Every structure is written in C-alpha cells, then in structure tokens.
Amino acid sequence: MTPEIQTIVWLPEGIVRLLDQTRLPGEEVYIDCRDAEDVAEAIRNLRIRGAPAIGVAAGMGLSLGAQTLQATDVTSFLHELRTIKDLLAQTRPTARNLFWGLERIWTVAEKHRDLSIPALKQRLVEEAVKMHQEDLACNRAMGGHGQTLIKNGDTILTHCNTGALATVGYGTGLGVVRAAWEHGKHIQVLVDETRPVLQGARLTAWELVRLGIPSRLITDSMAGDFMRRGEVQAVIVGADRIALNGDVANKIGTYTLAVLCRHHNVPFYVAAPLSTVDPALSTGDQIPIEERPPEEITSIAGVSIAPQGFPVANPAFDVTPAGLVSAIITERGILHPPFAEAIQALCRSAHSS
Amino acid sequence: MTPEIQTIVWLPEGIVRLLDQTRLPGEEVYIDCRDAEDVAEAIRNLRIRGAPAIGVAAGMGLSLGAQTLQATDVTSFLHELRTIKDLLAQTRPTARNLFWGLERIWTVAEKHRDLSIPALKQRLVEEAVKMHQEDLACNRAMGGHGQTLIKNGDTILTHCNTGALATVGYGTGLGVVRAAWEHGKHIQVLVDETRPVLQGARLTAWELVRLGIPSRLITDSMAGDFMRRGEVQAVIVGADRIALNGDVANKIGTYTLAVLCRHHNVPFYVAAPLSTVDPALSTGDQIPIEERPPEEITSIAGVSIAPQGFPVANPAFDVTPAGLVSAIITERGILHPPFAEAIQALCRSAHSS
Numbered sequence: 001m002t003p004e005i006q007t008i009v010w011l012p013e014g015i016v017r018l019l020d021q022t023r024l025p026g027e028e029v030y031i032d033c034r035d036a037e038d039v040a041e042a043i044r045n046l047r048i049r050g051a052p053a054i055g056v057a058a059g060m061g062l063s064l065g066a067q068t069l070q071a072t073d074v075t076s077f078l079h080e081l082r083t084i085k086d087l088l089a090q091t092r093p094t095a096r097n098l099f100w101g102l103e104r105i106w107t108v109a110e111k112h113r114d115l116s117i118p119a120l121k122q123r124l125v126e127e128a129v130k131m132h133q134e135d136l137a138c139n140r141a142m143g144g145h146g147q148t149l150i151k152n153g154d155t156i157l158t159h160c161n162t163g164a165l166a167t168v169g170y171g172t173g174l175g176v177v178r179a180a181w182e183h184g185k186h187i188q189v190l191v192d193e194t195r196p197v198l199q200g201a202r203l204t205a206w207e208l209v210r211l212g213i214p215s216r217l218i219t220d221s222m223a224g225d226f227m228r229r230g231e232v233q234a235v236i237v238g239a240d241r242i243a244l245n246g247d248v249a250n251k252i253g254t255y256t257l258a259v260l261c262r263h264h265n266v267p268f269y270v271a272a273p274l275s276t277v278d279p280a281l282s283t284g285d286q287i288p289i290e291e292r293p294p295e296e297i298t299s300i301a302g303v304s305i306a307p308q309g310f311p312v313a314n315p316a317f318d319v320t321p322a323g324l325v326s327a328i329i330t331e332r333g334i335l336h337p338p339f340a341e342a343i344q345a346l347c348r349s350a351h352s353s
Numbered sequence: 354m355t356p357e358i359q360t361i362v363w364l365p366e367g368i369v370r371l372l373d374q375t376r377l378p379g380e381e382v383y384i385d386c387r388d389a390e391d392v393a394e395a396i397r398n399l400r401i402r403g404a405p406a407i408g409v410a411a412g413m414g415l416s417l418g419a420q421t422l423q424a425t426d427v428t429s430f431l432h433e434l435r436t437i438k439d440l441l442a443q444t445r446p447t448a449r450n451l452f453w454g455l456e457r458i459w460t461v462a463e464k465h466r467d468l469s470i471p472a473l474k475q476r477l478v479e480e481a482v483k484m485h486q487e488d489l490a491c492n493r494a495m496g497g498h499g500q501t502l503i504k505n506g507d508t509i510l511t512h513c514n515t516g517a518l519a520t521v522g523y524g525t526g527l528g529v530v531r532a533a534w535e536h537g538k539h540i541q542v543l544v545d546e547t548r549p550v551l552q553g554a555r556l557t558a559w560e561l562v563r564l565g566i567p568s569r570l571i572t573d574s575m576a577g578d579f580m581r582r583g584e585v586q587a588v589i590v591g592a593d594r595i596a597l598n599g600d601v602a603n604k605i606g607t608y609t610l611a612v613l614c615r616h617h618n619v620p621f622y623v624a625a626p627l628s629t630v631d632p633a634l635s636t637g638d639q640i641p642i643e644e645r646p647p648e649e650i651t652s653i654a655g656v657s658i659a660p661q662g663f664p665v666a667n668p669a670f671d672v673t674p675a676g677l678v679s680a681i682i683t684e685r686g687i688l689h690p691p692f693a694e695a696i697q698a699l700c701r702s703a704h705s706s
Contacts, residue, residue: 025660190666193650193659195548195572201651201659209660216664217650219548220574221606225671228608253574255581259616260609297546297570298554303654306546306554307378307562311569313543318578 004136005164005207006030007053008060010129014067016060020047021165025206036065036084043091043098046197050166051240051276052139055097056131058088062105063128066121074113077120081109093288094249094317096241100275104131135168138273138331142172143179146236146271146329150180150187154233157190157223160251161203162238162271172271173236174204176329181213189215190226194251196296196314220253227264235261239272239328244347246322246339247284248272252315258324267326274330279347284319292316357489358517358560359383360406361413363482367420369413373400374518378559389418389437396444396451399550403519404593404629405492408450409484411441415458416481419474427466427473434462446641447602447670449594453628457484488521491626491684495525496532499589499624499682503533503540507586510543510576513604514556515591515624525624526589527557529682534566542568543579547604549649549667573606580617588614592625592681597700599675599692600637601625605668611677620679627683632700637672645669 008018016033022045023029031047033039039061042048048057065084071077085102092098108127112120150156160166162173171178180187189208194200201217208215218226226232235257241249248254248270261268281287294312299305306312328335328343335342361371369386375398376382384400386392392414395401401410418437424430438455445451461480465473503509513519515526524531533540542561547553554570561568571579579585588610594602601607601623614621634640647665652658659665681688681696688695 026657192574193548195546195574198658205659205663209663214664216666217659218666219605219650220572221545221548221609222666222668222671224609224612225605225668226666228671252572252578256574256577256609256613259577260612263612263616297572300653300658301656303656304379305551305654306558306570310558310562311567313569313571313575313579315575315578318575318581 004169007165007168008048008057008132010060010125010132014064016064018042018048018057019165021049021203022047025202033061033064035068036061036088039064040088040091049199050161051095051097051238052135052167052172052273053165054092054095055101055275056135056168058098059101059105059131060128061088062102063124066109066124072117074117074120077117078109078113081106092290094240094290096278097275101131132168135273136170139167139170139172139175141331142271142273142329143170143175145334146176146269147179147183149267149269149327149329149334150176150185150234152185153187154185155188155190155231157192157226157232157235157257158204159192159200159237159254159257160194161199161207163204163207165203165207166238172238172273174207176236176271177213178211181211187213189213190232191215191217192220192223192253193217194253195220199251223257224260227260227266232266234267234269236269236271239270239276240317241287242272242277242328242343243281243284243287244277244279244340244343245283246325246328246337246343248320248325249284249287249289249317250320252318255318255320258320262324268324269327269329270325271329274332274346277343277347284321287319290316357522360518360521361401361410361485363413363478363485367417369417371395371401371410372518374402374556375400378555386414386417388421389414389440392417393441393444402552403514404448404450404591405488405520405525405626406518407445407448408454408628409488409521411451412454412458412484413481414441415455416477419462419477425470427470430470430473431462431466434459445643447593447643449631450628454484485521489523492520492523492525492528494684495624495626495682496523496528498687499529499622500532500536502620502622502680502682502687503529503538503587505538506540507538508541508543508584510545510579510585510588510610511557512545512553512590512606512610513547514552514560516557516560518556518560519591525591525626527560529589529624530566531564534564540566542566543585544568544570545573545576545606546570547606548573552604576610577613580613580619585619587620587622589622589624592623592629593670594640595625595630595681595696596634596637596640597630597632597693597696598636599678599681599690599696601673601675601678602637602640602642602670603673605671608671608673611673615677621677622680622682623678624682627685627699630696630700637674640672643669
C-alpha cells in the first residue's frame with residue numbers, strides 16, 4: 001500500500017509541520033510552523049492549499065497560537081485568541097473549511113473557559129489532533145461511497161488537486177478515484193494542469209505517480225476535445241464552498257467543465273466533506289471569490305510570459321450552479337439532485353450528532 | 354495609425370525575413386532565411402505560426418528554394434522543386450493554408466515550364482510577393498465585413514493569436530476586432546492565454562498593447578466564468594482548416610469555447626480566408642490533428658512544471674462542428690449557417706475568378 005503523504009501534522013513538541021506544496025513536484029520540503037503567523041503565511045502563499053487541508057491548518061494554527069499566549073486569566077486569553085482567529089480568517093476568503101476549522105477550535109475554547117489556562121491549552125491541542133484524525137477517516141468514507149459511481153474501464157477527468165495534498169490524507173475527489181483503483185477497477189485519469197497555479201500538473205500528477213494509477217496530463221483547454229471524442233466517462237472535482245441549494249464554488253475552470261459535461265452527457269461529480277457546506281448561504285451567488293495576484297498568470301516560475309504590466313483578471317474560483325451537478329459525494333453518502341433538502345437534512349444531522 | 358508588424362517579408366536580395374515569434378514578447382528578433390530548410394525549420398519550431406502566415410511562409414519557402422536550385426533543364430528543376438515542396442509540406446500537418454501556399458507556387462512553376470530557368474525563378478518570386486500582398490488586402494477586407502458583427506460596448510473573447518503575427522498583417526479574428534476599434538467602437542478584449550504555447554499571453558497581448566485596445570489576459574479556464582457573469586458578447590477565433598460542411602479545426606480549446614457559447618447564447622465567430630477551406634474534405638472528422646511534443650506542456654520557458662516523464666496528451670488543434678458556429682467571416686463576406694452551400698459557392702467563384 002502506498003504510504004500516506006504527510007500534508008500536515010501536529011508534532012508533540014508543539015510544532016505544526018507541513019509539506020511546502022509550492023516546491024512540488026521538484027522538491028519535498030517540510031516547514032515547521034512555531035506560531036499562528038507561520039501557519040497564516042503558509043496558507044496565504046499556498047504552501048498548504050485545498051479546502052479540507054486549509055480547514056485543518058487553520059484549526060491547528062489557532063491551537064498553536066493558543067500555546068504561545070502569555071495571558072493568565074481566561075478573559076484575556078480568549079481576547080488574544082480572538083485576535084489570532086481574525087488573523088487566520090483573513091488569509092483566504094473562499095474556502096468554507098477555513099472558517100469551519102477556526103470556529104471549531106474557538107467553540108471548544110469558549111465552551112471550556114472554566115478550565116485552567118494550561119488545561120484549556122491542552123484541550124485545544126487535543127481538538128486540533130482530533131480534527132486531523134477525523135479528516136482522514138472522513139475522506140476514506142467519501143472514497144468508499146464515491147467509488148460506487150466509477151465503472152471498470154472508466155477514464156475520469158480531474159481538475160486542480162483534490163488528493164492527499166488537499167486534505168490531511170487520501171483526498172476528496174482524487175480519494176474517490178483512489179478508492180475505485182483500490183477496489184480493483186481498471187481506470188485512467190486525465191489530469192487538467194489547472195492554470196494558473198498548476199495544481200494538476202504539479203500536485204495531482206505527483207500523487208498519481210505515487211499511487212501508480214495510469215494517467216495523462218492535459219491543458220485545461222483540452223477537456224472539451226476529449227469529451228467530444230467520447231474519452232471521458234466522468235468528471236470529479238472537489239469544492240471550496242457549497243451553498244445550501246447545492247451551488248458549488250471550486251477552482252477556476254470547474255464551471256467550464258460542468259458545462260462541457262452537460263453538453264456531452266458526462267456525469268459531473270463533486271466530492272467534499274460536509275464541512276465545506278456553508279449553512280449561512282442559500283445560493284452560490286453570495287460566495288466571496290478570491291482575486292489572486294496577476295503575477296500568477298503573467299509569469300511562471302519567475303519567467304515572464306506576457307507583456308510587462310498587461311492587465312489581468314485572476315479569479316481563483318468560480319461557481320457552478322447546482323443544476324449542472326450530477327451528485328455530491330460526502331462522508332455521509334452520495335447526494336442526488338435536487339440537493340437543497342438533502343444538504344439541509346445532512347447538516348441538521350451532523351450538528352445533532 | 355499603428356505601424357504594421359513585419360511578420361514575414363521577401364527581401365530583394367533573395368532572403369525571407371521573419372519575426373521570431375518564439376522570442377516574443379521579451380525580444381523582437383528577426384531571422385533571415387536563405388533557403389527552404391531555414392523556412393521549414395522556422396515553421397516546424399513555431400518561429401512563424403498562424404495558418405495564413407504559414408501559408409505565405411510555405412509559398413515563400415518554396416520560391417526561395419527554387420532560387421537555390423542548380424538545375425539547367427526544366428524537368429530536373431521541377432523534380433528538385435518537388436523535393437523542396439515535400440520538405441515544406443511535412444513541417445506541420447493541420448493548417449490547410451500551408452498546402453494551399455505550396456500548391457499555388459507549384460502550379461505557377463508547372464504552368465510556366467516553357468520559360469527559361471532564370472525567368473521561371475523570377476516568376477516564382479513574383480508569385481510569392483503577390484501572395485504576400487493579397488494576404489494583407491484579404492485581411493483588411495475580412496475585418497471590414499466582420500466588424501459589422503461587433504457592437505459598441507462589446508467585450509470580445511479571443512483564443513490563440515489571430516492578429517498581424519498570424520498573417521502577413523492586420524490579422525483574421527483580431528483583424529475583425531481591430532477593424533471594429535478603427536470604426537470607433539468602444540470595445541474590450543478578453544485574451545485567452547492559450548496553453549500550452551501561450552500565443553494569447555505572448556503574442557495577442559503584445560499586439561493589443563501596440564493597438565491600444567483595452568484588454569485583459571485570462572487563463573483559458575476562465576472563459577466560462579466570464580460568460581456566466583454576462584461579460585462576453587462575442588467569441589472570435591481563427592481557423593487552421595475548414596471542411597466543406599463548415600466544421601472548423603483550430604487551436605486546441607476552440608471547441609470548448611464553442612460549447613460555452615452555445616450554453617450561454619453568445620455568438621461564436623470564425624474569421625478565416627478562403628484559403629483555409631479544404632475542398633477535399635466533406636467534414637472535419639478527416640482533418641489531421643498535429644500531436645506536439647510533451648515538453649510544451651511539462652515545461653514552460655525551460656522550467657519543469659510536472660513530474661519527470663509524466664505521460665502527456667498534446668493535440669495542438671481540435672475540431673468544432675459547424676453546428677456550433679454562428680458565422681464564418683471571410684474576405685468575400687460573412688457566411689451564415691447552414692454553411693455547406695455557401696462555402697461551396699464561394700470556393701467555386703474563387704476558383705473561377
């Protein structure tokens with residue numbers, strides 16, 4: 001069995017260690033974060049990315065920040081913790097999981113405000129480690145459900161990176177692919193390179209080599225051509241935020257794939273944990289979309305590829321209307337359209353469990 | 354008025370000078386081709402690209418090759434010229450114009466086989482220069498027709514490079530945009546970067562800076578999102594080969610744009626000279642599609658962006674079925690669907706003129 005990638009881990013000495021994804025696939029370099037600002041920097045600069053991984057990183061970052069606080073009374077402690085939470089909340093705007101991870105740690109801190117400060121700090125470490133463990137279990141469950149949608153012989157097209165690197169381990173969308181492979185299905189993967197940051201070419205390809213699943217890399221613009229030639233049996237993507245009606249924000253280019261799937265009658269699957277659902281949003285129109293720096297497009301690995309100062313639009317995500325989504329694969333099972341009722345029922349049961 | 358770019362010129366001393374497009378936008382470097390092999394190398398390695406420009410380059414390359422022949426009798430001369438024609442014909446497979454340009458020079462050579470060798474050589478130079486002049490006039494005519502489809506205030510999305518650099522001058526698709534701008538229409542351009550070779554980011558952006566037309570660069574994967582938000586009023590692309598039924602082979606990613614246009618009810622226009630029509634092909638299924646080297650995808654500007662040796666698919670073109678094309682803009686006017694009859698009528702009149 002392929003050893004798990006250590007995307008992010010909490011070390012007993014109070015260090016959050018993460019694999020610097022900006023250096024992949026060339027180098028496997030780990031970064032030791034010693035305070036919340038280190039984690040914030042890593043999230044901001046995409047050293048760790050992928051909605052579920054960001055959620056765990058944010059939660060760990062907040063717990064890590066808690067360890068560094070000098071406050072001796074709980075009111076000051078919580079006040080300072082809130083400042084750290086705000087810092088981490090401002091790193092990236094779109095992925096719901098980031099806010100979910102922060103809220104989870106924050107809620108524990110508030111709930112246990114009667115503990116001594118050392119005990120409270122310890123409780124927050126335990127919660128961060130628990131989040132970590134749950135994410136892996138959640139992804140394996142998602143893979144188990146999702147792989148039932150994949151048939152022997154299928155070629156699956158993926159976008160961005162939804163593998164172990166986008167999570168604590170195993171992956172969401174790529175976890176479904178991996179589960180199908182582990183169930184003995186002879187599948188192939190078409191990997192969208194995913195401009196501008198090339199998460200497909202750099203990260204998904206790297207994971208697929210480790211997993212030994214037959215794959216080919218293509219530019220994002222080739223997806224339509226492969227579908228027209230009947231060479232794609234399913235598209236699986238992840239999600240950065242899902243509204244209550246099933247609208248999905250995900251890596252830019254996802255919406256185009258959904259339209260192509262509709263035109264070619266190819267199923268379009270979204271794989272995401274329930275922590276990606278934003279219970280405050282009725283539709284995807286309200287999802288904040290991050291605009292990233294123009295340099296991500298005008299230069300690659302430091303080499304300029306466009307005229308100096310040429311204007312650029314660089315939305316990092318787009319929103320796919322629920323009507324184009326064939327199914328949403330979660331750790332609790334597969335949701336089919338119309339999604340609104342199923343999502344709300346799952347959210348209610350998740351909260352009550 | 355913006356000075357014309359000298360994409361390719363025939364110099365009186367028997368040199369074909371062309372702008373090396375692989376060095377743009379960083380450097381403006383010209384290459385002097387002294388024999389057919391120099392021209393073949395330039396076409397093969399994309400120093401000159403764009404179907405109409407390739408057509409003229411191939412014609413000039415064959416004329417240039419003719420000048421270097423030592424044969425003293427016309428039979429030997431034509432025999433050796435055919436070898437050069439075969440060399441140039443093997444540089445790239447998809448663009449119809451390449452074969453059209455070669456046939457045009459070859460036909461003149463055969464037709465004038467009664468001339469002395471020096472006179473025949475001179476006749477081939479004249480034909481090459483005539484092709485050059487006609488291409489510019491043809492593109493201006495195309496622009497004049499096509500700009501009537503553009504409304505004041507429109508944002509036009511383009512793919513690849515269809516400007517002066519893709520032709521002798523003025524451009525096809527971008528020529529239509531330029532003509533609309535020169536008619537005083539306040540338009541904007543969204544430039545698809547066009548992976549893998551980045552003709553949009555490197556070449557179209559460079560031309561738009563020169564022309565002063567407001568523009569923004571996007572990744573190919575963003576087109577759908579901009580359409581969904583109602584920010585695209587038309588898509589204009591060029592063509593590498595058009596079948597008699599109106600199916601269009603063009604830069605990879607064109608088909609995806611056509612599907613997106615259909616989904617969003619945005620007009621999808623193809624601008625191309627009649628020399629792009631292949632009278633031997635009834636449908637686009639028979640168009641040979643060039644597979645380019647994997648390194649175009651796995652590295653950018655010499656920097657590796659994917660795991661070493663990862664398998665790649667790199668079709669350079671795709672085929673858009675005629676049913677997704679709103680109109681074909683030619684130098685003889687605008688063709689509307691169904692295209693079959695209009696194309697065949699134009700081809701007949703072009704041959705008889």
